[in-house]
Amino acid sequence: GLESAPLTLLKQDLVLEWNPGCFIHKQLCVDTLQASAVKVNIQTALLGEQSEVATDTDDNADDNANPQDNELILPISINLDKAELARVNVTVNDTHYNASTLNGSAFWGESGLKVEYLTSTGLEVILPLDEPSPSEAKDDNDDQWAMADLPDVYMPFPLFVKELVADKSLLQIGQRQDLFEHIDLAGSYIGYNISLSQLNVSHTYGDANLIGDL
Secondary structure, rough: OOOHOOOOEEEEEEEEEEEHHHHOOOOOEEEEEEEEEEEEEEHHHHHHHHHHHHHHHOOHHHHHHHHHHHHHOOEEEEEEEEEEEEEEEEEEEEEEEEEEEEEEEEEEEEEEEEEEEEEEOOEEEEEEOOOOHHHHHHHHHHHHOOOOOOOOOOOEEEEEEEEEOOOOOOOEEOOEEEEEEEEEEEEEEEEEEEEEEEEEEOOOOEEEEEEEEE
């Protein structure tokens, strides 16, 4: 079923304009992609399970599995010139990325997903976190900046963002929620490492400008 697939994609009211000639170069060239709802579910552990079945590994392989062994590699490259999407829901393992609207341009090839530009409204990034005790949570959340102690979340493919502009966004880490009226971002996300060449945010605590690694 869909629940047991390593990668699932559901969409509504899909409009797709593409160039079949790109298949000669092992590419899917999409001129326009529109949808009123999109749901993507990526489970890298299931990718690893399929590999284990194929190679007849032992029953304890899951206990020793390395996230880097479960990288998501597409069979062909995808060149997306223009996307206009609504009600977007993307799940990568236990991490959720949602948006009311999402417009952008990107290329996904052997070296990863390269986003030329991305604009969004109602963006939500929801990260799982082992919850501290109630007393620790109260002490930490009173003074801690939202991005001061991000959990280690593995990205199963290299992600490069040239320009992201997001309005009315939410970052949720565990039970903590932070609201951002506006975000300008450029950077990369490779493995566990987030590198920012530009981050300008308008947060409920105030405005901030950041450059560096997280």
